[in-house]
Amino acid sequence: MSVLAILSRPSLEAPAARPSSEPFELADPDVPHLSVLDLAATRGDGVFETVSARFGRPHALDAHLRRFARSSALLDLPAPDLPAWRSAILAVASELADAGEALIKVVLSRGVEGGAAPTGWVHGAAAPDFTAARTRGIRVVFLDRGYRHDVEQTSPWLLAGAKTLSYAVNRAVLREAARRGADDVIFVSSDGVVLEGPTSTVLFRSGDRLLTPGTGLGILEGTTQGDVFAWAESAGIETGYALLGPEELAQADAIWLVSSGRHAAPVRELDGVARAVDADLTARINAHLLDREH
Amino acid sequence: MSVLAILSRPSLEAPAARPSSEPFELADPDVPHLSVLDLAATRGDGVFETVSARFGRPHALDAHLRRFARSSALLDLPAPDLPAWRSAILAVASELADAGEALIKVVLSRGVEGGAAPTGWVHGAAAPDFTAARTRGIRVVFLDRGYRHDVEQTSPWLLAGAKTLSYAVNRAVLREAARRGADDVIFVSSDGVVLEGPTSTVLFRSGDRLLTPGTGLGILEGTTQGDVFAWAESAGIETGYALLGPEELAQADAIWLVSSGRHAAPVRELDGVARAVDADLTARINAHLLDREH
Numbered sequence: 161m162s163v164l165a166i167l168s169r170p171s172l173e174a175p176a177a178r179p180s181s182e183p184f185e186l187a188d189p190d191v192p193h194l195s196v197l198d199l200a201a202t203r204g205d206g207v208f209e210t211v212s213a214r215f216g217r218p219h220a221l222d223a224h225l226r227r228f229a230r231s232s233a234l235l236d237l238p239a240p241d242l243p244a245w246r247s248a249i250l251a252v253a254s255e256l257a258d259a260g261e262a263l264i265k266v267v268l269s270r271g272v273e274g275g276a277a278p279t280g281w282v283h284g285a286a287a288p289d290f291t292a293a294r295t296r297g298i299r300v301v302f303l304d305r306g307y308r309h310d311v312e313q314t315s316p317w318l319l320a321g322a323k324t325l326s327y328a329v330n331r332a333v334l335r336e337a338a339r340r341g342a343d344d345v346i347f348v349s350s351d352g353v354v355l356e357g358p359t360s361t362v363l364f365r366s367g368d369r370l371l372t373p374g375t376g377l378g379i380l381e382g383t384t385q386g387d388v389f390a391w392a393e394s395a396g397i398e399t400g401y402a403l404l405g406p407e408e409l410a411q412a413d414a415i416w417l418v419s420s421g422r423h424a425a426p427v428r429e430l431d432g433v434a435r436a437v438d439a440d441l442t443a444r445i446n447a448h449l450l451d452r453e454h
Numbered sequence: 455m456s457v458l459a460i461l462s463r464p465s466l467e468a469p470a471a472r473p474s475s476e477p478f479e480l481a482d483p484d485v486p487h488l489s490v491l492d493l494a495a496t497r498g499d500g501v502f503e504t505v506s507a508r509f510g511r512p513h514a515l516d517a518h519l520r521r522f523a524r525s526s527a528l529l530d531l532p533a534p535d536l537p538a539w540r541s542a543i544l545a546v547a548s549e550l551a552d553a554g555e556a557l558i559k560v561v562l563s564r565g566v567e568g569g570a571a572p573t574g575w576v577h578g579a580a581a582p583d584f585t586a587a588r589t590r591g592i593r594v595v596f597l598d599r600g601y602r603h604d605v606e607q608t609s610p611w612l613l614a615g616a617k618t619l620s621y622a623v624n625r626a627v628l629r630e631a632a633r634r635g636a637d638d639v640i641f642v643s644s645d646g647v648v649l650e651g652p653t654s655t656v657l658f659r660s661g662d663r664l665l666t667p668g669t670g671l672g673i674l675e676g677t678t679q680g681d682v683f684a685w686a687e688s689a690g691i692e693t694g695y696a697l698l699g700p701e702e703l704a705q706a707d708a709i710w711l712v713s714s715g716r717h718a719a720p721v722r723e724l725d726g727v728a729r730a731v732d733a734d735l736t737a738r739i740n741a742h743l744l745d746r747e748h
Contacts, residue, residue, distance in 0.1 A: 164490060194488035194495055196458060196575050201488055202561065203621040204498025235622065236629050267496065281490050304609045307600045308644060315598045317630040319623055326620030327497040328529065329613055335530050336611040350602060350644070 163255040164189035167280035171244035172268075183244030186251070189283060198279055199270040204326030206269030206278075207231035209383075210359075211249060212287065212420045213264055216257030218249055219420065219452050223383040224266070227323065230381075232268060234322035238278060240268055245282070252284040259286035261450075263421045269325065290422045294446050297428030297437045298417065299342040300357075302406045303333050309353035309403075312378035320378025330358035342429070344417055352405045353377060360419035361385040364412035365438060366402075371412075374401035384418045384449065391448045406431075414438035416445070423449040457549040458483035461574035465538035466562075477538030480545065483577060492573055493564040498620030500563030500572075501525035503677075504653075505543060506581065506714045507558055510551030512543055513714065513746050517677040518560070521617065526562060528616035532572060534562055539576070546578040553580035555744075557715045563619065584716045588740050591722030591731045592711065593636040594651075596700045597627050603647035603697075606672035614672025624652035636723070638711055646699045647671060654713035655679040658706035659732060660696075665706075668695035678712045678743065685742045700725075708732035710739070717743040 164187045171183035187193060199205035208231075209224045218224075225242045232240050249264055256262040264284040271278040312320045319326075333345045346362055347355040354373055356362055361382030363372050370392050372385050389399045409415065414437065415427040424445045426437040458481045465477035481487060493499035502525075503518045512518075519536045526534050543558055550556040558578040565572040606614045613620075627639045640656055641649040648667050650656055655676030657666050664686050666679050683693045703709065708731065709721040718739040720731040 189490065192486040192488050193490050194486050194492070196483065196487050196561070196577055198488070198495060199625075200495040201492060201563070202494075202502065202559065202619065203625055204619050205622050205625050208496070235626065265496065267490070269495070283490055303611060304605075306602070306605050306609055306612045306614075311598075311600050315600055317597060317623065317626045318600045319626055320600075322622075324620075324622040325496065325498050326618075326622035328499050328616075328618040328620035329611065331493075331497055331499050332529065332611045332613055 161256070161259065162189045162283065162285035163252045165248040165252050165282040166193060167244060167248060169277050171241050172278045172280050173238065183241065184248040184251070184282070193281070194279070195272050197272045199273055200267065200279065200325050202273065204324060204328070206267060206325040207235055207237065207323055208268070208325055209266040209323060210420045211264040211266060213253040213256065213262045213284070214260060214450060216254045217454060218253045218264060219449070219454070220383040220387050221246065221249065221454060223386050227381060227383060228266060228268070231322040231324065234316070234319055235324065237268060237270060245280070248282045252282050256284050256286065261287040263287045267325070287421055293422050293425040294442070297426040298344050299429035300344050300346055300417065300427045301337050301340050301342045301431050302348050303336060303345045304350060305347040305355055306350055307378060308351050309349035309355070309377045312376060321380065323380055333358050344425070348406055349377070354404050354406055354409050355379050357417045357419070360417035360422070362409070363388060363416045363418050363424070364409060365414040365441065366412050369398045369400055371400050371402045374403060382418060384420055384423065387449060387452060388418060388424065388445055391445070414441065416442065455550070455553065456483045456577060456579035457546045458487070459542040459546050459576040460487060461538060461542060463571050465535050466572045466574050467532065477535065478542040478545070478576070487575070488573070489566050491566045493567055494561065494573065494619050496567065498618060498622070499529070500561060500619040501529055501531065501617055502562070502619055503560040503617065504714045505558040505560060507547040507550065507556045507578070508554060508744060510548045511748060512547045512558065513743070513748070514677040514681050515540065515543065515748060517680055521675060521677060522560060522562070525616040525618065528610070528613055529618065531562060531564060539574070542576045546576050550578050550580065555581040557581045561619070581715055587716050587719040588736070591720040592638050593723035594638045594640055594711065594721045595631050595634050595636045595725050596642050597630060597639050598644060599641035599649055600644055601672060602645050603643035603649070603671045606670060615674065617674055627652050635726070642700050643671070648698050648700055648703050649673050651711045651713070654711035654716070656703070657682060657710045657712050657718070658703060659708040659735065660706055663692045663694055665694050665696045668697055676712060678714055678717065681743060681746060682712060682718065682739055685739070708735065710736065
């Protein structure tokens, strides 16, 4: 079962034009809704979020909407009407309440080429079973992202730090990982700084501290990592940010890739080298992420 | 007027399954044909070509189809059935014969997420009027592409050299150019090598030679530049490849950005500095490009 909400055109334009009617309509996900001229399809020209939900409640919704707006700004898209998007996401999540865990994709494209308005939709479906990744763990390889760690500052037109629809590379690296016998990837900058996964944030434990690469590295602010840090602090675990290279990361006591759908996936192999998984802390983190109230 | 041809599913799969029926059908471009789950729209996961045509004849079709196949291979997409694509492109071009100059977009996506087959379409429309760019010229700025000049060799998963649907950066740089009072961009590698435009090839004249940055720099083999070189050689103009930096390019006697739609656009301003336009050679090149028989 899947559910689709299409944002109404006024809710995609300036807030001044915001209608009093519903800002979206539910639509049949199994029929075509997009023009072949939509810039999402012809140029990957738009932004997205993937929001997890459980029993009808989306997780980290404020953080996702904040990042959605930030990505839109980096692409010079019209500022999204966040209340409209929120109501569409809540409606889709609600329809999927019986699915247990669900994944909701939130997409804003620049619209049909030469047209006047963006295109927006929210699509949700039951999540796949992530149990194996969350417990047994995943095999990860380091791959060069090609960019220096400071491109977000020097070259903002490269859109580093924006979650754009131009994800062909983020998918190509997963095929490269598979060729190397791995499941996922940690990107390293061309000058040797650990960045993020193609669809996840790197988290690691060093002694009794939980750490993640800092912001400003052209990487996404992790919505799930943010919730892990908030929980960790409430549980008395120290958190922090680190600028480090792959060799230093390999020294960590435990490593995870955390993301909206899969939550915390412990790294059980890094560049072909087996690693111990911190089963207890992994279970505590995932229990918290699954039980979040929002 | 615009024309849409949608490739039939068998023609997108293995050649063994190739049907004897038409490999495409003409469709109404003004109604939706794409699922919101198509990976073209959600991940920019596919490849494309833009082919110019005049009086119903596509230009450089063999070179476009060759590059289309090469891009597909770099993305691990099923090898396109080139005769099927060729016939679809010819049909679309033929419908637009009365339009004079036309632009034809050829798109292959990985298809609906979780589905079994790619999606493919060919869309054509009358070209905009490029006269001003072709005669008066364009203002260009250099912008960092972020990658080293050798990423095609070191990091093939970055897909440098593939013409993918993930073009958000190629569009963002045009907005950055506009903020700088320019019309277009020449990318420079992070280690200072002149590469290409976001949708064009750099061509320049040094004395009586026509030159272009070489292959292997993670840039596209220019289909239009290839035709310019073939013409130049037949006209007794020496051609060649050059690895050079932006300061050296600025010393050239004339610079053009050449591309399928706009053909040769002389650079009349580079990073804010006015330049002489070689009006005679520009006119000869564009006359040849417009009159090509194929």
